[in-house]
Amino acid sequence: MKDDVLDAVAAVGASGRYILGDHVAELEAALAARLGAGQAVGVGSGLDALEIALRCLDVEPGERVLTTPLSAFATTLALVRLGAIPVFADVDGAGLLDLDECRRFLRQSRGVRGLLPVHLYGHALDLDALAGLREEFGLWIVEDCAQAVGATWRGRPVGTVAEVAATSFYPTKNLGALGDGGAVLTGSPAHAERARRLRNYGQEETYCHVEVGLNSRLDELHAAVLHRALLPRLAGLTARRREIAARYCAEIRCRELRLPRPGPGSDSVWHLFPVLVKPGMRDAFVRHLRERGVETGAHYPTLISEQPALLRYGTFEVTSDLPRAHDFAANEVSLPVHPFLAEEELEHVIAACNDWRPR
Numbered sequence: 001m002k003d004d005v006l007d008a009v010a011a012v013g014a015s016g017r018y019i020l021g022d023h024v025a026e027l028e029a030a031l032a033a034r035l036g037a038g039q040a041v042g043v044g045s046g047l048d049a050l051e052i053a054l055r056c057l058d059v060e061p062g063e064r065v066l067t068t069p070l071s072a073f074a075t076t077l078a079l080v081r082l083g084a085i086p087v088f089a090d091v092d093g094a095g096l097l098d099l100d101e102c103r104r105f106l107r108q109s110r111g112v113r114g115l116l117p118v119h120l121y122g123h124a125l126d127l128d129a130l131a132g133l134r135e136e137f138g139l140w141i142v143e144d145c146a147q148a149v150g151a152t153w154r155g156r157p158v159g160t161v162a163e164v165a166a167t168s169f170y171p172t173k174n175l176g177a178l179g180d181g182g183a184v185l186t187g188s189p190a191h192a193e194r195a196r197r198l199r200n201y202g203q204e205e206t207y208c209h210v211e212v213g214l215n216s217r218l219d220e221l222h223a224a225v226l227h228r229a230l231l232p233r234l235a236g237l238t239a240r241r242r243e244i245a246a247r248y249c250a251e252i253r254c255r256e257l258r259l260p261r262p263g264p265g266s267d268s269v270w271h272l273f274p275v276l277v278k279p280g281m282r283d284a285f286v287r288h289l290r291e292r293g294v295e296t297g298a299h300y301p302t303l304i305s306e307q308p309a310l311l312r313y314g315t316f317e318v319t320s321d322l323p324r325a326h327d328f329a330a331n332e333v334s335l336p337v338h339p340f341l342a343e344e345e346l347e348h349v350i351a352a353c354n355d356w357r358p359r
């Protein structure tokens with residue numbers, strides 16, 4: 001994609017405009033169309049997209065918000081930056097926020113008005129269940145789509161149940177820039193307008209600041225590269241991720257590994273490919289793969305509810321002991337699933353997994 005990237009850089013240079021010009025506007029329009037969102041607003045990062053999404057909904061200090069303890073720390077950090085109170089519910093068998101547990105909790109506990117779920121690993125949460133929770137309890141929802149651009153639940157794109165959703169262009173994400181970036185997604189013109197204001201110092205028109213905003217603008221350079229080089233390739237890159245994931249699902253037969261599957265309605269974009277090892281075996285499995293030249297990740301080894309920064313912040317709740325989230329934190333290993341994995345590399349990873357005989 002080098003030539004397309006360099007063309008994009010040349011176009012921005014020639015335009016003489018580096019912040020909030022035509023390239024950001026063009027990317028926003030293309031992204032909204034591609035993701036089935038009414039509008040997209042380019043911002044500085046995925047974390048900022050989450051914070052701005054929450055601020056569009058006027059989330060206040062002290063407000064309790066149900067969310068997942070198994071995610072990038074940024075999910076909760078956005079709540080913490082607003083002084084909200086994260087309420088952590090357990091995850092389901094696929095590692096995503098357990099919406100049944102959320103429903104049980106909401107039925108017996110008053111005072112939670114919001115939900116911040118994450119389409120983790122690129123899997124879509126059950127959007128019908130999400131919409132059902134919103135109806136039953138009158139919740140607001142912000143969906144964290146940072147790992148799931150393009151994922152759908154029974155054909156419906158992620159990010160379309162929430163009033164406002166957020167995604168990230170961090171370089172390793174499925175739609176990654178050459179630096180930091182993110183986007184707010186919303187079907188509401190009013191929320192989109194508010195997000196545009198918040199990203200630009202709370203400025204309504206030049207030098208007129210109607211609220212306390214941020215400096216969180218997506219750069220023209222990143223927007224042009226995303227629009228010209230990455231977005232046109234997203235479908236192909238996603239198809240390759242799905243192909244690799246399908247091969248892992250069909251061909252990894254080692255009985256010592258569990259392959260958590262997304263829900264049946266989820267057409268995942270496989271940002272990550274998680275497997276679970278037996279308790280106490282993760283280090284040995286990671287070593288086994290590393291000795292065969294296979295690099296792995298862990299998503300995520302420490303639950304957000306146990307991070308030092310959150311313990312210091314102090315104000316959070318848990319709905320249970322979070323046993324399944326702890327299972328993932330202790331035993332999950334992420335296999336390579338990026339779209340540039342070569343055929344022989346893919347076969348090598350499968351063979352290395354099937355060779356795993358823990359003692």
Ligand SMILES: *Cc1c(COP(=O)(O)O)cnc(C)c1O
Binds near residue numbers: 072169182
């Ligand atoms: C990457 C990520 C974020 C944060 O995005 P940044 O662009 O790194 O700020 C938030 N949530 C999830 C689930 C992520 O994977």
